[in-house]
Amino acid sequence: EVTVVGSLNMDIRLTVDRIPRSGETISATGLKRSPGGKGANQAVAAARLGRRVAMVGAVGDDDAGRAITARLVAEGLDVASVAVSEQPTGTAVILWEQPESTIVIEAGANADVDEQFVDSRDAAVRAVADAQVVLCQCETPLGALAAVTRLATGTTILNPAPAVPVPAEIRDRFDVLVPNRFELATLAGAPEAPEALADVVAMVRGLAFPGDVVVTLGADGSVVVPRDGLPTPVPAVRVDAIDTTAAGDSFCAALADGLLRGEDLVGAARWAARVAAVTTTRDGAIESLPLADEVPAAPQD
Numbered sequence: 576e577v578t579v580v581g582s583l584n585m586d587i588r589l590t591v592d593r594i595p596r597s598g599e600t601i602s603a604t605g606l607k608r609s610p611g612g613k614g615a616n617q618a619v620a621a622a623r624l625g626r627r628v629a630m631v632g633a634v635g636d637d638d639a640g641r642a643i644t645a646r647l648v649a650e651g652l653d654v655a656s657v658a659v660s661e662q663p664t665g666t667a668v669i670l671w672e673q674p675e676s677t678i679v680i681e682a683g684a685n686a687d688v689d690e691q692f693v694d695s696r697d698a699a700v701r702a703v704a705d706a707q708v709v710l711c712q713c714e715t716p717l718g719a720l721a722a723v724t725r726l727a728t729g730t731t732i733l734n735p736a737p738a739v740p741v742p743a744e745i746r747d748r749f750d751v752l753v754p755n756r757f758e759l760a761t762l763a764g765a766p767e768a769p770e771a772l773a774d775v776v777a778m779v780r781g782l783a784f785p786g787d788v789v790v791t792l793g794a795d796g797s798v799v800v801p802r803d804g805l806p807t808p809v810p811a812v813r814v815d816a817i818d819t820t821a822a823g824d825s826f827c828a829a830l831a832d833g834l835l836r837g838e839d840l841v842g843a844a845r846w847a848a849r850v851a852a853v854t855t856t857r858d859g860a861i862e863s864l865p866l867a868d869e870v871p872a873a874p875q876d
């Protein structure tokens with residue numbers, strides 16, 4: 576029911592007290608290796624919420640690739656469209672200065688996942704065409720996005736992360752856009768991220784995106800800007816965040832899950848805020864993603 580077309584990385588996370596200056600060497604206080612990448616995170620997040628999920632992506636013929644694929648299988652994902660590339664598995668080096676991260680990524684095999692990659696694989700074409708929701712990000716080539724919008728028959732959601740100026744002709748073929756405020760500024764070609772809610776909404780309107788937009792605002796929650804109608808702010812759930820890694824990924828997956836439950840976009844964003852809040856209270860990326868029954872019930876108001 577959900578297909579994710581996106582990245583698969585091995586995350587190498589070094590815990591640091593501070594980010595080193597250019598040319599400086601510092602010691603890490605911790606090391607953690609785990610499967611990650613926005614594609615993998617969103618796919619596992621949707622599976623843990625109870626969705627049937629197919630993953631379209633690529634790993635290398637190496638230990639990292641085998642570990643990632645095994646993990647996806649253990650999470651119940653359909654990996655028929657996870658290809659083994661000539662390139663090494665994508666790698667993310669994360670400097671983790673709790674609760675925020677500074678990240679350097681080497682795309683590796685993820686660079687293979689372009690338009691032709693999707694088009695030339697029957698399983699991938701079927702997974703995209705048959706899905707009720709297709710979730711995409713920008714850690715794989717933009718051509719994959721073009722293929723998705725051409726093949727998909729269900730709802731298409733683009734999380735334009737990391738910040739990439741996705742051309743309007745690709746972007747505008749998605750049904751729902753889920754940027755954070757920095758990614759929104761990049762899409763808009765604006766020099767700075769908008770702060771005030773009114774500025775966020777004005778920048779969304781300036782995109783003239785024909786679909787619906789949900790802008791995530793970290794601890795400030797999100798704002799749903801429908802194609803027609805008034806924007807609706809959705810508050811974050813107040814929690815003690817210890818690691819915001821994968822908060823955006825779990826938000827996107829939960830948004831898809833909410834839409835599949837028949838919620839409207841605002842209802843789905845409220846559910847996504849609850850799921851993402853749990854993610855921020857746990858350490859790590861994939862490890863931090865909650866099962867549906869681990870998400871506390873909405874407070875009665």
Ligand code: ADP
Nearest residue numbers: 755791792793794796797811816822823848851
């Ligand atoms: P990204 O990680 O992609 O930049 P955000 O930081 O905007 O995404 O976070 C996505 C969502 O996760 C937010 O809309 C919010 O619902 C939730 N979230 C993020 N940080 C916190 C936090 N400190 N407390 C509660 N919820 C949070």
